Amino acid sequence: MKQLTLFDFNKNLHITSNGSERQRIEEKFAPLIHEEFQLANAVSYVGNKNVPILRLLEGEITMRDKYIGFNENKNAVPARKVGDKVIQPEKEIDVLAETDVLVLGGGPSGFVAAVAAARQGVKVTLAERYGHLGGLATGGLVLYLDGYWDGERSVVRGIGSEIADRLEEMGGITRPASGRDGTADPELLKYLALKMVCESGVDLILHCWAFEAIAHEGNVQGAITLSKSGRQAILAKVVIDATGDGDIFASAGAAFHEAQRGIGLPFRIGGVDVEKAKQFQKENPQRYKELMDEVRSRGGFAGMGDAAVHKGVIWWNNWGNVLDALDVTHLTRAEIEAREAIMTTVVFLKENIPGFENSFLLETAPQLGAR
Numbered sequence: 001m002k003q004l005t006l007f008d009f010n011k012n013l014h015i016t017s018n019g020s021e022r023q024r025i026e027e028k029f030a031p032l033i034h035e036e037f038q039l040a041n042a043v044s045y046v047g048n049k050n051v052p053i054l055r056l057l058e059g060e061i062t063m064r065d066k067y068i069g070f071n072e073n074k075n076a077v078p079a080r081k082v083g084d085k086v087i088q089p090e091k092e093i094d095v096l097a098e099t100d101v102l103v104l105g106g107g108p109s110g111f112v113a114a115v116a117a118a119r120q121g122v123k124v125t126l127a128e129r130y131g132h133l134g135g136l137a138t139g140g141l142v143l144y145l146d147g148y149w150d151g152e153r154s155v156v157r158g159i160g161s162e163i164a165d166r167l168e169e170m171g172g173i174t175r176p177a178s179g180r181d182g183t184a185d186p187e188l189l190k191y192l193a194l195k196m197v198c199e200s201g202v203d204l205i206l207h208c209w210a211f212e213a214i215a216h217e218g219n220v221q222g223a224i225t226l227s228k229s230g231r232q233a234i235l236a237k238v239v240i241d242a243t244g245d246g247d248i249f250a251s252a253g254a255a256f257h258e259a260q261r262g263i264g265l266p267f268r269i270g271g272v273d274v275e276k277a278k279q280f281q282k283e284n285p286q287r288y289k290e291l292m293d294e295v296r297s298r299g300g301f302a303g304m305g306d307a308a309v310h311k312g313v314i315w316w317n318n319w320g321n322v323l324d325a326l327d328v329t330h331l332t333r334a335e336i337e338a339r340e341a342i343m344t345t346v347v348f349l350k351e352n353i354p355g356f357e358n359s360f361l362l363e364t365a366p367q368l369g370a371r
Contacts, residue, residue, distance in 0.1 A: 077089045077091055093224065093231050093232060093233045094230075094232050094233065095232070095233045095234070095235060096205070096225065096229075096232035096233060096234050097125050097203065097205070097234045097235070098234075098235045098236070099123045099124060099125040099203065099234065099235070099236045099237075100117075100122040100123040100124065100236065100237050100238065101114075101117045101122055101123070101124045101125070101236060101237070101238045101239075101240065102124075102125050102127070102222060102223065102234055102235075102236035102238070102239045102240065103117070103124065103125070103126045103127070103240045103242055104127050104210040104223055104239065104240065104241055104242060104243055104247075104248055105127075105128065105129075105135070105210070105241070105242035105243040105244060106126055106127075106128030106130075106132075106133040106134070106135065106193070106197075106204075106206075106242075107133075107134065107135020107136060107137065107242060107244060108134065108135055108136075108137050109135075109242045110126065110128070110133075110135070110240070110242030111126065111128075111133045111134070111193045111196070111197055112159050112160070112163075113240050113242060114126040114197060114200070114202045115159060115196050115197060115200045115202065116159060118200035118201050118202045119200055123203070124200075124201075124202045124203065125202070125203045125204075125205065125234060125236065126197060126202050126203070126204050126205070127205045127208045127210050127223075127225055127234060128204070128205070128206050128207075128208065129207070129208060129209040129210075130206070130207070130366070130367070131206050131207055132190045132193075132194070132206075133190060133193035133194055133197065134186070134189050134190050134193045135244065136244075136367070136369045137184065137186070137189060138186040138187075138189050138190045138193070139186075139365065139366045139367045140266065140365050140366075140367050140368070140369040141186060141266035141267065141268065141315060141317075141363070141364075141365040142266060142317060142369060143183050143184050143185075143186060143266075143308065143315050144181065144182075144183050144184075144306070144317070145163075145164060145173070145181060145182055145183070145184050146181040147181070148160070148161075148164065148179060148180060148181050148182075149179065149180045149181050153179075154178075154179030154180070156179075159196075161179075162196075163189075163192065163193075163196075164182065165178070166192055166196075167184055167185070167188060167189060167192060170188050170192065171185075171188070171309075172184060172185040172188030172189060172192070172309065173185070173309065174307070174308075174309050183306065183307070183308060183309060183315075184309070185308075185309040185310070205225075205234075207227055207228065208225045208226075208227045209225060209226045209227065210223040210224070210225045210234075210243065210247065210248060211223075211224060211225070211226055211247055211251070212224040212247075212248070212251045213239070213248045213249070213251045213252035214233060214235065215252045215253070218253075220239045220248070220249075220252050221235060221236070221239075222234050222235040222236050222239060223236075223239060223248055245325065245326060245370075258326070260322050260323060260324050260325075261322060261323075261325065261370045261371050262319035262320055262321065262322050262323075262370075262371045263319075263320045263321070263322075263323050263325055263330075263331070263334040263338075263368050263369065263370050263371065264317065264318045264319050264320055264338070264368070264369050264371055265318065265320070265334070265335065265338035265339070265342065265364060265365050265368055265369075266315060266316055266317050266318060266364075266365045266369070267315070267316050267318075267342050267361065267362075267363060267364045267365065268308060268313055268314065268315045268316070268361075268362040268363045269305065269313070269314050269315075269316070269346060269349070269356075269359050269360065269361060269362055270312055270313050270359065270360055270362035271312055271358040271359045271360050272312050272313065272314050272355055272356055272358075272359045273312070273354075273355040273356075273357075273358075274307055274311075274312070274314065274355065275355070276354055276355035277304055277353055277354060277355030277356060278304075278355075279354075279355075280353060280354040280355060281304065291348075291352055291353065294348075294352075295344070295345060295348045295349075295352075298344050298348065299340065299341055299344050300341055300342075300344035300345035300348055301316060301318050301341055301342070301345045303316075304349070304353065313362060316342075316345075318338070318341070319371050320334050320337055320338050320341070321333075321334070321337065325368070325370040331368060334368055335368060338364075338368070339364065342361070342364060343361070346359070346360075346361045
């Protein structure tokens with residue numbers, strides 16, 4: 001446990017509460033001002049409900065802090081309401097990075113593009129909005145890696161084949177034979193994607209949402225990103241839009257087709273006796289059909305999912321209603337509807353299908369997927 005220093009209240013804290021409230025604050029913390037002290041449990045105190053006074057994280061203090069209190073951004077220029085419109089003022093945006101190739105989106109196509117470019121010796125930056133790579137193949141729980149096999153022979157080579165082979169070495173994919181389609185472990189695929197990106201020397205930026213192109217006279221020169229660091233720019237000679245929705249090329253003015261598709265939220269169920277469930281389905285086809293009709297009528301998903309990499313776990317791909325994946329209100333609706341359907345399915349299977357007696361909802365995908 002290390003020491004912590006608190007400095008002068010009046011200089012470091014902006015207090016707008018009334019006199020009696022301020023007096024209580026000063027009485028509470030005055031003994032600590034200008035003194036070094038040891039803290040077993042940190043303090044959290046808020047005076048006026050609109051004005052945070054002092055915040056420390058709970059638990060031991062593990063570093064020496066020089067300042068605790070308000071940090072006021074005096075350069076902030078917020079948007080303003082003008083009539084029934086909101087006007088955002090023009091402002092200078094800091095440049096986060098300059099690179100040869102900028103890849104926006106770290107899904108399967110994005111991280112593979114970044115690795116391929118970096119292996120050619122150019123400087124590559126990859127920006128991904130989540131804290132992991134793999135896109136819908138990991139965060140979206142679309143675990144089936146297909147397209148490797150055309151029914152007669154393996155048709156994928158290069159980095160795609162490398163991913164499947166390295167996953168197999170890690171025990172992260174189940175497939176009939178090398179070169180065939182298979183089901184991946186999403187956590188191991190996250191790790192492998194990260195490892196391949198780092199091995200190749202890509203400059204990786206996570207938790208960074210690219211939402212607008214930087215363009216001049218038809219040439220895309222980079223992108224504006226949004227993160228906890230605020231709005232920042234990444235400049236590049238070549239920009240690859242791997243956002244999945246075409247966010248960057250659309251904002252640059254490129255022509256595109258727009259369509260609405262079914263939106264799904266895959267999930268995984270654990271504690272399943274898969275063989276027992278399959279046996280019931282095989283020996284009782286009529287009863288199984290009746291049960292599936294019933295769960296569908298209740299708003300759930302019919303079927304029993306697909307076997308995952310690990311024993312006792314199944315995963316469930318699904319399609320929801322046809323909605324607009326570019327409309328945040330539609331995405332919210334899809335999320336709500338999918339979770340209702342998932343819970344209906346999980347409870348129904350547990351109560352009605354042999355093999356699911358000890359089952360439980362293991363995971364829902366962190367991100368929706370347009371089908």
